[in-house]
Each structure stands twice: as structure tokens, then as C-alpha cells.
Amino acid sequence: MAAPDIECRDLCKAYTGPVVALADVTLSIERGMSFGLLGENGAGKSTLVRILMGFIRPTSGSVRVLGSARLARIHAEIGYVHERPTFEARFTGREHLRYLAELSGLTSNETSRRVNTVLDMVNLSGAAARRVAGYSKGMLQRLAIAQALLTDPTLLILDEPTSGLDPLAQWEVRRIIAALHDAGKTILLCSHYLAEVEALCDTVGILRKGRLARFGAVNELRGLATMVEIRVAGEYTAARACILCGLAPEEVEARDDTLRVPASEQARVLGALVRAEIPIHSLTPMSRTLEEVYVRVAAAAGPDHTARHDATLQHSAPMGARERGAP
Amino acid sequence: MDGAVEQTVAARRDGGRPAPWVRLWRTPSLIVARQIVRSHLRSGWLWGELIAVLSLYVVFFDYPGTNGDLAYFYGFGGRSLGAIAAVGAAIMAHRALGKQAYLPLARLASRGSYARGLMLAASFTRLPLVIELLALYLRAHHHFQGPWVGHFIVGMLGLLANCSLIAVVAVLLSPPIATRFNQIVFLFWLVLALSSYTDLGWVSTVFAVARLPLLLVVACYNFGATGVMDWLGALAYALTLAVIVGLVWFADRQYRRRDLLL
Numbered sequence: 001m002a003a004p005d006i007e008c009r010d011l012c013k014a015y016t017g018p019v020v021a022l023a024d025v026t027l028s029i030e031r032g033m034s035f036g037l038l039g040e041n042g043a044g045k046s047t048l049v050r051i052l053m054g055f056i057r058p059t060s061g062s063v064r065v066l067g068s069a070r071l072a073r074i075h076a077e078i079g080y081v082h083e084r085p086t087f088e089a090r091f092t093g094r095e096h097l098r099y100l101a102e103l104s105g106l107t108s109n110e111t112s113r114r115v116n117t118v119l120d121m122v123n124l125s126g127a128a129a130r131r132v133a134g135y136s137k138g139m140l141q142r143l144a145i146a147q148a149l150l151t152d153p154t155l156l157i158l159d160e161p162t163s164g165l166d167p168l169a170q171w172e173v174r175r176i177i178a179a180l181h182d183a184g185k186t187i188l189l190c191s192h193y194l195a196e197v198e199a200l201c202d203t204v205g206i207l208r209k210g211r212l213a214r215f216g217a218v219n220e221l222r223g224l225a226t227m228v229e230i231r232v233a234g235e236y237t238a239a240r241a242c243i244l245c246g247l248a249p250e251e252v253e254a255r256d257d258t259l260r261v262p263a264s265e266q267a268r269v270l271g272a273l274v275r276a277e278i279p280i281h282s283l284t285p286m287s288r289t290l291e292e293v294y295v296r297v298a299a300a301a302g303p304d305h306t307a308r309h310d311a312t313l314q315h316s317a318p319m320g321a322r323e324r325g326a327p
Numbered sequence: 328m329d330g331a332v333e334q335t336v337a338a339r340r341d342g343g344r345p346a347p348w349v350r351l352w353r354t355p356s357l358i359v360a361r362q363i364v365r366s367h368l369r370s371g372w373l374w375g376e377l378i379a380v381l382s383l384y385v386v387f388f389d390y391p392g393t394n395g396d397l398a399y400f401y402g403f404g405g406r407s408l409g410a411i412a413a414v415g416a417a418i419m420a421h422r423a424l425g426k427q428a429y430l431p432l433a434r435l436a437s438r439g440s441y442a443r444g445l446m447l448a449a450s451f452t453r454l455p456l457v458i459e460l461l462a463l464y465l466r467a468h469h470h471f472q473g474p475w476v477g478h479f480i481v482g483m484l485g486l487l488a489n490c491s492l493i494a495v496v497a498v499l500l501s502p503p504i505a506t507r508f509n510q511i512v513f514l515f516w517l518v519l520a521l522s523s524y525t526d527l528g529w530v531s532t533v534f535a536v537a538r539l540p541l542l543l544v545v546a547c548y549n550f551g552a553t554g555v556m557d558w559l560g561a562l563a564y565a566l567t568l569a570v571i572v573g574l575v576w577f578a579d580r581q582y583r584r585r586d587l588l589l
Binding site: 050055056057072073087090100102 | 345355359366370426432
């Protein structure tokens with residue numbers, strides 16, 4: 001079996017302060033996978049990306065990218081988009097790409113060919129001769145993606161590539177990422193946009209205060225969280241129905257006339273409602289969105305959450321939703 | 328073998344092995360150096376330095392009645408260009424080591440190439456400034472005869488070496504290559520070394536030890552002041568070049584050790 005494109009084991013990073021940016025993060029991203037890394041500001045996403053790129057060193061733990069522990073050595077095979085790509089304003093888009101292509105070790109002919117190719121891929125050929133100072137934010141982001149594709153890399157590490165873009169520019173960038181995934185690239189996408197990750201990624205990890213609180217296939221994470229919505233009829237409110245049935249508030253979500261319960265609890269809750277002679281208006285199975293999963297993780301973690309996601313758990317369970325301390 | 332590497336290898340095979348000078352020209356450090364010099368030029372900072380040199384010349388060397396004394400020229404010119412080298416190199420380093428370093432660094436197989444390229448660029452950009460100052464001087468005070476030529480050439484070598492050394496030190500002291508602690512230690516040493524020149528009694532004698540690293544700078548300065556480079560001077564010159572190379576190596580090492588949080 002081929003080694004994963006990204007493999008982190010018990011990765012920790014502490015800054016002076018002491019600030020723990022990453023704690024015991026273990027994850028494995030296989031070739032061809034599109035992995036979304038979610039987390040609020042300060043969760044450790046950018047720290048993880050910087051470690052993967054070799055910009056900072058972990059305090060402990062190990063990391064291998066494309067099978068190599070010497071991360072700088074395999075830079076030519078990684079396409080990297082920084083969260084705030086900074087280009088010299090007085091250079092044209094083409095000049096930037098030529099410079100970075102030369103640094104990647106491409107020959108002169110290959111540089112010209114690849115620069116034209118990636119400019120076409122991100123639809124920037126028309127603006128390539130213009131100075132970057134005149135580029136919109138969306139164009140800069142596409143230029144950043146173009147430079148990441150110069151060496152036709154196996155692995156793409158995209159740190160918030162759509163951050164701060166208008167909806168149309170976001171759509172364009174997402175279209176490019178989707179095409180790259182379809183072309184078989186391994187993608188690590190850091191993002192705040194849950195809908196974006198849901199649309200582009202097949203696997204997701206949620207970082208919370210430096211720890212990997214969830215990791216799994218998007219569908220399985222959502223599937224695990226399948227819920228049932230029960231609307232009570234008559235003059236009953238959901239809260240009153242809970243009291244009459246003896247359901248604890250932490251077991252169900254009660255709002256207006258609707259009870260939300262996990263599918264696994266459906267039979268028990270329905271039985272309790274029937275026994276209490278509470279009329280039922282409707283019963284609707286529903287899947288959680290990634291957003292709901294994310295919010296639950298955040299809520300469950302709380303200020304001092306201790307959710308751990310360690311190597312044993314990662315490697316003993318099948319690929320899919322794996323969680324600890326889940327609500 | 329992965330796609331990109333395969334393509335590159337294939338391209339190299341198709342194009343044959345490039346000539347040695349082409350390979351040298353395309354080494355990562357030189358690519359970085361070229362880009363940084365271009366950036367320094369386009370941003371206007373290099374033009375600013377050139378104008379500063381012109382102003383210096385007009386104010387201090389081109390007044391009526393000046394006889395073009397070479398010792399005075401190299402003495403004052405050395406200090407002026409040294410100051411411009413320190414400021415210019417610090418600005419260049421500040422611009423090159425910021426957030427915009429992430430993308431080139433993400434392409435390089437070694438962070439050291441970037442540090443070396445930056446230092447190369449900082450040293451190289453001293454050359455047009457020295458040439459400008461010398462050209463301005465020659466325009467008004469040309470005496471291509473006798474010992475003057477030797478004095479002129481020896482002084483120029485000393486001036487170039489000192490300016491390069493100062494530029495390299497300025498880059499070495501720029502964050503993130505240097506930490507704040509490194510900068511404080513350097514400034515502390517500088518204060519000690521310069522304090523030893525004032526009359527503080529026995530304290531000056533003790534502080535004089537701190538002057539030792541400045542001996543090479545003084546030797547190069549004296550080439551311009553005296554126009555003489557004897558075997559001891561040549562040794563000092565060679566040592567200065569060795570120190571520059573050593574500082575580049577040290578900067579390379581320091582930069583590789585840093586966590587880059589730009």
C-alpha cells in the first residue's frame with residue numbers, strides 16, 4: 001500500500017508564552033484525497049500548514065509529506081497557496097510566475113510552456129502582462145493558484161484560498177480546485193467556509209484549540225449525525241412534551257412544536273410520546289449539514305474541552321467519522 | 328517518479344546539458360539575487376541610493392577649490408557609502424524577508440539559498456554606488472599618472488570590501504535571520520567598541536578589546552587613506568573576504584533554524 005501523501009503523528013507545536021498551537025494531532029491524508037481542514041481563528045490550521053511546508057518546526061511529533069520527512073526537499077512536488085499571498089506590486093503576473101518557475105528548477109523552455117499553461121488554467125492569460133498592482137483580490141488569488149500549479153504538483157496545500165473574495169471570485173477559485181481534484185491531485189484545503197469544504201472535500205478534519213476534534217469522510221460525519229424531527233400536534237409545545245414524557249433537555253433539542261432527536265433515539269422518544277398520549281403531527285428524517293456538525297464540535301469542546309484524537313484511534317478505526325466526546 | 332520531476336528531467340534531457348555559465352546563472356541563489364536586485368531597482372530604493380551618492384559628492388567633494396585629495400575622498404566616501412550600505416541593505420532585507428518570502432521559499436529545496444541570494448544582492452548593489460562615486464570623482468579630478476593610479480585602485484578595493492561587509496552585516500542583523508537578542512548583543516558590542524575611542528581612562532583600555540573585530544574594517548579603510556596595500560594589507564583583505572563568506576554561511580544557518588512567522 002502506498003504511503004499517505006501527508007502523515008502526521010502526535011504533532012505538537014508550542015510557541016513561547018506558552019501558547020499551544022497544536023496538540024497531539026495525528027492524521028493521514030491518502031493520495032487523491034480532498035481533505036478539508038476546518039477550525040476557527042487560532043485553532044491551529046495555519047500552524048499545521050506551516051509545519052507541512054517546513055516553515056516552522058514541530059515541538060514534538062513527526063510529519064512526512066509525500067513520504068519524505070525532509071520537507072524542503074520535496075517543495076517542487078507541492079503546490080502551496082498562502083492564506084494572504086503577497087506579490088511584488090511592480091512586477092507583472094507573468095514575471096512572478098517565471099521567477100517562481102525558475103526557482104522550481106524548470107528549464108527555460110519548460111518555464112515558458114508551464115507559465116502559459118497555468119495562466120490559461122486560471123484564466124489570467126489576458127492580464128499576465130499587467131503589473132500585479134492593478135490586480136483585483138480575486139485575480140491575485142488566481143495568480144497564487146497558478147504559481148502553485150507551475151510544477152504540476154502531486155499535492156496542493158491551499159490555505160484559505162477563497163478568504164475575502166466576492167462570491168463570483170470564490171466560485172471561480174472553487175471551480176479550479178474542483179477541477180484539480182478531478183484531475184487526481186491530493187488537496188489539503190484550509191477554510192472557514194463550511195459549505196465550500198462540504199462541496200469540495202471528501203474528507204474533513206475539525207481542529208479545535210489545536211486538537212483534531214473530528215476526522216472523517218464528509219458523508220459519514222453527516223450520516224452519523226442523522227437526526228429525526230418530530231412535530232407535536234395540538235396545543236403542546238416541544239418543551240412541554242419533553243416534561244410530560246420525562247425526556248431530559250440534553251437528550252433532545254426542543255424548539256416551538258418541534259423535537260429534534262438522534263435517529264438512534266427515535267423509537268424511545270416516539271414510545272414516550274405515545275405513552276404520554278401526545279399527538280404527533282409529523283416525523284421527518286433529516287441529515288445534519290457540515291455546519292451543524294461543526295457547531296456541535298465547537299459547543300461540545302467548550303472552553304476547556306479535552307477531546308483527544310490520537311494515533312490509536314486514527315489507525316484502529318476504519319476511515320470514516322471518528323469522534324470522541326461527541327454530543 | 329512524480330509528474331513535475333519527470334517533466335523537468337525530460338525537459339533537461341531534451342535540451343541537453345546546459346553550459347556551465349547557464350547552470351551558474353540558474354542556481355537558486357542567483358535567481359533570488361537577481362529578483363531582489365530587480366525589486367530594489369523597481370521599487371525606487373536603488374535610485375534613491377544613487378541620488379544620495381550624487382548628493383554626497385556634490386556637497387562634500389565638488390566644492391570650488393577642491394584639489395581632489397584621494398585620502399580625503401576615500402576617507403569621507405568610505406564612511407558615507409558605509410552608512411548608505413547599512414541603510415540600503417537593511418531596507419532590502421526588510422522587503423525581501425517579509426510575507427512575500429513565503430512563495431519563493433515554498434519553491435526552494437533549501438531556505439539557505441534565499442539567504443545567500445539576499446546577501447549576494449545586498450553586496451552586489453554596492454557596486455553601482457561605488458562606481459558612481461568614483462566616476463563622479465574621475466570626471467573632475469582625473470590624474471591618470473604616477474602613484475595616483477595605484478592609490479585609486481587600492482582605495483577602490485578597500486571601499487568595495489567595506490561596503491560589502493557592512494551590507495552583509497546589515498542583512499545578517501535583519502529579522503528573522505537575527506533575533507532581537509542578536510541585535511541587542513550587536514549594538515552592545517558596537518557601543519563598547521566605539522566607547523573605547525573616547526578618553527575614559529582604564530575603562531577605554533578594557534573596552535579596546537572590543538575593537539578587535541573592527542581591525543579588518545580599519546585595514547580596508549586605510550587602503551584608501553594611504554594608498555598602500557602591503558602583504559599584511561593583502562592578508563587583511565583576504566581575511567575580510569573570508570569573513571564576508573563566513574557571515575553568509577552564518578546567515579544561511581541562522582535563517583534555516585528560524586520558525587518563519589512572517
